[in-house]
Amino acid sequence: MSSATAIAGAVEACFHCGLAVPPGSSYSVVIDGADRPMCCPGCRAVATAIIDQGLDDYYRHREGHGVNPEALSPSSAEESRSFDDEEIQRGFTRCDPDGIKRATLSIEGISCAACAWLIERQLRRRPGVIDVSVHLGSHRAQLAWDPTIAKLSELLTAVTEVGYVAHPFQPDREEQYARDQQRRMLRRLGVAGLGMMQVMMYAVGLYAGSLQGIDDRHRLLLHWVSLIVTTPVVFYAASPFFTNALRDLRSRQLGMDVPVAIAIGGAYLASVGAMWRGAGEVYFDSVCMFTFFLLLGRYLEARMRRHSDEFSRRLLRGAPRTARRLGPTGEEVVACRLLVPGDWIRVREGETIPADGIIVEGRSAVDEALLTGEPLPHARLPGDPVIGGSQNIESPLVISVTRTGASSTLASIVALLDRAQAERPATVRAADRAARIFVAVVLSLTAAVTFYWWHVQPDRAFEIGLALLVSTCPCALSLATPAALAAATNGLARTGLLVSRGHVLEGLARISDFVFDKTGTLTRGELELVAIRPLGEESEIECVAIARALEEHSSHPIARAFSRWNGPWVRRENESQSEQKIVCSEANTVTGSGLSGRIRGVEYRLGRADWALSLIPGSSAPSFDEADCAVLLVAEHGPVAWFGLRDELRPGAAKLIERLRRRGVRTHLLTGDPSPGATRVAHRLGIEEARGGVSPEEKLAYVRDLQASGAVIAMAGDGVNDAPVLAAAQISIAMGGGSDLTRARADSVLLEDDLDALGGAVNWSHKTRRVIRQNLAWALVYNLTILPLAGMGWVAPYAAAIGMSLSSLLVVGNALRLGDVRVSK
Amino acid sequence: MSILFVLIPLGLALLGLAIWGFIWAVNNDQFEDLDQAAHSILFDDDPVAPEAPDRPGDESS
Structure with missing residues (x-):
C-alpha cells in the first residue's frame, strides 16, 4: 500500500445533504419512521430541527438533497x-x-420548491412575522415583521436552524428598474392581448357584414366599440414603439420601431378618419393584432434577459458590508464605505477583508484565490499587505487601511473590466445593422408604391401602402431570433448553463478559441487528498485519523481536504470505534508552516516538510512528488506519512476539451497560479496552449492578440482577476461559485459542477443557429412573396395582418423545438 | 338585433373588468414566480400531527 487514491467505496450517503458519511460517525435522525444516517452534527441538527417542528413534508417532496450546513456561510452572531x-x-x-x-432576504441553499416551503413555514410560525414569501427563481424572500415582537436577527437564526442562510438584501437600482420595466411590459401585453381578442371579434362581425350586408347603425356601433377598445391599445400598449421611434429619429437612425410606429399610428389615424368621413375602411383589428404580436416578441426577449440577470445576481450578498473599526472607545461595527485610509480594523478568521491594507498585528493565512487565481492561501505576517476582497483564514488580524473605494485593488480591476467591455468586438451589432437596412428598404418601397398608387387610384393608395407595411413588418423577422433564443435559453438553464445575453447562443457556434482559467474553473478550487504514503508502521487509515485530529483545529483548505476525505475505508466496528477516540490536545497553528499538537501523549507536526522535520533534528524523509502539494506528518519518533493533495479537475473537463477539439476549437489555459501544477493540468487534459502566473493585464493582452488575428473567443473563468478578460472575450462564461463581480458581468453563468454542460451548450448553439436560419429564411420567403402581391394591391390589410400573424406563429412554433435540451445530449 | 346595443357595451364592461383584474394581478406579483405555485399544492397547509399508531415499531434505539 504505497499510495492510495480515493476510490469511493460503498459509503453511505447522508440523508440530509447527500454527502458521504465519514466512517466512524454515528449520527442519525429518525425520519418517516426509519433511522437515517447523517454525515455530520450540522446535518443532524438541521434534520432534527425540521422534524421537531413537524416539517417532515420537506423530506417527502424535495427534489434533491439539501445543502450541507458547513458549505453555507452564515453571518456571525455579531453581524x-x-x-x-x-x-x-x-x-x-x-x-x-x-x-x-x-425587507428582502437573499437565501443561500435553496434548491427546490420544498426548500421554499420549508423556509416559509419556519418563519411564518414565529411570533411577530406578518408575512413571508419565498421566490424560488431568484432565491429571495420578502419578509414583513413586527419589530416590537420579533428581532430580525432571531428570524435569520430561525432560517439557519433549518439549514439555510438568509442575508438582508438590498436590491440595487438596476434590478428595481428591470422589475418595474418587466411589469410595465406585462401590463401592456395584457391590454393589447385582451383588446385584440375583442376587436377581432367585432371585426368578424364587420367582415361578415360586408359580405352579407349589415345595417348602417350596427356597423357604426361596431366601429365605435372597436375604436374605444383600440384607443388604449394604441396609446398605452403601443406607446413604447412611438417613444422609441421618436428617439431613433432624433438620433437620426432607423430602428425597427420606425416602420412599426408609422404602421400603427397611420392605420389608427386612417381608421378614425374613415369613421369621421363615414366612408372607407377601418383597420382597428390589424392595429391590435400587430401591437400584440410585437409586444409578445419583446416581452419574451426581456423575460429571458431578466430571468438570467436575476439568477446571476441572486448569489450576490447585497447585505450591507460592515467592518470592525478599532476606535478610541474600542471596537465598533461600521459600514465599509465609511472606512478611510489610516483606520485600524479587526478582521476575524473566516471574514472577508473589507479594504486594502497592511497587517499591524497578528499572523494568518489569507486566501486570494478569487483575486489572483492562486489556489493556496498565503501566509501573511505583520507588515505584509493584504488585498480587500480576500479572505482571512486562520486567525484574527488587525489591519491598517491603506486604500479604499475607487483607489483599491478591487476597484482598479473593475475599471480594467469596464474598459475591456467597452472595447469589445462588435459582433453583436450585426443583427441590428441588418434590421436597419431592411427597415430603410421597406420604408422607401412603401413610399414608392403608395406614390405610384396615388397617381393611378388615389382612393386605394393608403390601403395598399398600409397592407405593404403590415405584411412586410419584420414581425416574423424580429420574432425569429428572440423566440429561438428564449426557448434555447430556457432549455439550457435546465442543464445548468444560464445565459444572460442572447448572443452567447449564436456565438458559441462560431468560436475558434476557448480560453480557460484554471483554479475554480477547470478545477474545483478545493484541495483533495489524493495520495497517502505511510512512512512508519501506522496504516493509511491511522495516518489520516491522526492528521484529521490535528487539522480539526484549522479552517485552512488543507484541513478541509482531510475532513472531506473518504477513501477506501474498511468499515470495521472496532476500528471506527478506536479512531473516534483520537483527540488532539495542545493544537497550535504555525502560520505558513503547518500544525502541531499532541495525540495520546505523542507530539506531532503536520505541514511543510522542512518545518515538520525540524521536530527531530537531523532527520529526513524520502522524497515524494505524487501531487501538486504535499504535506508531511512527523511524530516525535520519526516521519509518519506523506500526504499528497491536489486541486481536482471538475467532472466533465476532459470530455469538454475532447469535444472542443473534435469541433476544431483551439483551447488555451491562462492562470494566475505560477506553480508548475498549472501546466501539468493543461497537459493532462490535452489543452494546446498553457500559461501560468499571468496577471489580469497579461491575460487581457493575450486574448487581444488572439482576437487581432481573427479569433472568436469564448472564455470561462471564476475569479475577479478573470473579469477583465471575460469582458473582452466575445463570449464569457462565469462559474457559479466565482466572485460576484465576475458573475454579474459575464454573458452566462455555469451553475453545474459538470463542465461538460458547456460542451452540450456548444452543440446546442449549433442547433439554435440552424433554427434561427430556418426562421429567417421563412420570414424572408414570406416577405418576398407577399411584397409584390401587396404592392399590386391584392392583399387587404386584414389579410396582411393574418398572414403576418400566422407567419409569426410558425416561427415561434419552430423555435419552441429548442426548449427540450435532452435531445442534444 | 337591437340587443347588440346592450350586449356589446356589456362586453365592453366585462373587458374593462378583465383588464383591471389583469393589472391588479401584475401589480400584486402574481406573475413573479410561476413555478412555486405548482409545487405548493403538494404540501399540507398545516402539518398534521404524526399519527402515532401507524409508525413502524421501535426501530430507532
Whole structure:
C-alpha cells in the first residue's frame, strides 16, 4: 500500500445533504419512521430541527438533497445582531406607517420548491412575522415583521436552524428598474392581448357584414366599440414603439420601431378618419393584432434577459458590508464605505477583508484565490499587505487601511473590466445593422408604391401602402431570433448553463478559441487528498485519523481536504470505534508552516516538510512528488506519512476539451497560479496552449492578440482577476461559485459542477443557429412573396395582418423545438 | 338585433373588468414566480400531527 487514491467505496450517503458519511460517525435522525444516517452534527441538527417542528413534508417532496450546513456561510452572531441596529437596518428595510418592517432576504441553499416551503413555514410560525414569501427563481424572500415582537436577527437564526442562510438584501437600482420595466411590459401585453381578442371579434362581425350586408347603425356601433377598445391599445400598449421611434429619429437612425410606429399610428389615424368621413375602411383589428404580436416578441426577449440577470445576481450578498473599526472607545461595527485610509480594523478568521491594507498585528493565512487565481492561501505576517476582497483564514488580524473605494485593488480591476467591455468586438451589432437596412428598404418601397398608387387610384393608395407595411413588418423577422433564443435559453438553464445575453447562443457556434482559467474553473478550487504514503508502521487509515485530529483545529483548505476525505475505508466496528477516540490536545497553528499538537501523549507536526522535520533534528524523509502539494506528518519518533493533495479537475473537463477539439476549437489555459501544477493540468487534459502566473493585464493582452488575428473567443473563468478578460472575450462564461463581480458581468453563468454542460451548450448553439436560419429564411420567403402581391394591391390589410400573424406563429412554433435540451445530449 | 346595443357595451364592461383584474394581478406579483405555485399544492397547509399508531415499531434505539 504505497499510495492510495480515493476510490469511493460503498459509503453511505447522508440523508440530509447527500454527502458521504465519514466512517466512524454515528449520527442519525429518525425520519418517516426509519433511522437515517447523517454525515455530520450540522446535518443532524438541521434534520432534527425540521422534524421537531413537524416539517417532515420537506423530506417527502424535495427534489434533491439539501445543502450541507458547513458549505453555507452564515453571518456571525455579531453581524446578525448588527442587523437589528436601526441605523444599519435603514439601508435595507422599509417601514410601513403602522410600524411593520419589510425587507428582502437573499437565501443561500435553496434548491427546490420544498426548500421554499420549508423556509416559509419556519418563519411564518414565529411570533411577530406578518408575512413571508419565498421566490424560488431568484432565491429571495420578502419578509414583513413586527419589530416590537420579533428581532430580525432571531428570524435569520430561525432560517439557519433549518439549514439555510438568509442575508438582508438590498436590491440595487438596476434590478428595481428591470422589475418595474418587466411589469410595465406585462401590463401592456395584457391590454393589447385582451383588446385584440375583442376587436377581432367585432371585426368578424364587420367582415361578415360586408359580405352579407349589415345595417348602417350596427356597423357604426361596431366601429365605435372597436375604436374605444383600440384607443388604449394604441396609446398605452403601443406607446413604447412611438417613444422609441421618436428617439431613433432624433438620433437620426432607423430602428425597427420606425416602420412599426408609422404602421400603427397611420392605420389608427386612417381608421378614425374613415369613421369621421363615414366612408372607407377601418383597420382597428390589424392595429391590435400587430401591437400584440410585437409586444409578445419583446416581452419574451426581456423575460429571458431578466430571468438570467436575476439568477446571476441572486448569489450576490447585497447585505450591507460592515467592518470592525478599532476606535478610541474600542471596537465598533461600521459600514465599509465609511472606512478611510489610516483606520485600524479587526478582521476575524473566516471574514472577508473589507479594504486594502497592511497587517499591524497578528499572523494568518489569507486566501486570494478569487483575486489572483492562486489556489493556496498565503501566509501573511505583520507588515505584509493584504488585498480587500480576500479572505482571512486562520486567525484574527488587525489591519491598517491603506486604500479604499475607487483607489483599491478591487476597484482598479473593475475599471480594467469596464474598459475591456467597452472595447469589445462588435459582433453583436450585426443583427441590428441588418434590421436597419431592411427597415430603410421597406420604408422607401412603401413610399414608392403608395406614390405610384396615388397617381393611378388615389382612393386605394393608403390601403395598399398600409397592407405593404403590415405584411412586410419584420414581425416574423424580429420574432425569429428572440423566440429561438428564449426557448434555447430556457432549455439550457435546465442543464445548468444560464445565459444572460442572447448572443452567447449564436456565438458559441462560431468560436475558434476557448480560453480557460484554471483554479475554480477547470478545477474545483478545493484541495483533495489524493495520495497517502505511510512512512512508519501506522496504516493509511491511522495516518489520516491522526492528521484529521490535528487539522480539526484549522479552517485552512488543507484541513478541509482531510475532513472531506473518504477513501477506501474498511468499515470495521472496532476500528471506527478506536479512531473516534483520537483527540488532539495542545493544537497550535504555525502560520505558513503547518500544525502541531499532541495525540495520546505523542507530539506531532503536520505541514511543510522542512518545518515538520525540524521536530527531530537531523532527520529526513524520502522524497515524494505524487501531487501538486504535499504535506508531511512527523511524530516525535520519526516521519509518519506523506500526504499528497491536489486541486481536482471538475467532472466533465476532459470530455469538454475532447469535444472542443473534435469541433476544431483551439483551447488555451491562462492562470494566475505560477506553480508548475498549472501546466501539468493543461497537459493532462490535452489543452494546446498553457500559461501560468499571468496577471489580469497579461491575460487581457493575450486574448487581444488572439482576437487581432481573427479569433472568436469564448472564455470561462471564476475569479475577479478573470473579469477583465471575460469582458473582452466575445463570449464569457462565469462559474457559479466565482466572485460576484465576475458573475454579474459575464454573458452566462455555469451553475453545474459538470463542465461538460458547456460542451452540450456548444452543440446546442449549433442547433439554435440552424433554427434561427430556418426562421429567417421563412420570414424572408414570406416577405418576398407577399411584397409584390401587396404592392399590386391584392392583399387587404386584414389579410396582411393574418398572414403576418400566422407567419409569426410558425416561427415561434419552430423555435419552441429548442426548449427540450435532452435531445442534444 | 337591437340587443347588440346592450350586449356589446356589456362586453365592453366585462373587458374593462378583465383588464383591471389583469393589472391588479401584475401589480400584486402574481406573475413573479410561476413555478412555486405548482409545487405548493403538494404540501399540507398545516402539518398534521404524526399519527402515532401507524409508525413502524421501535426501530430507532
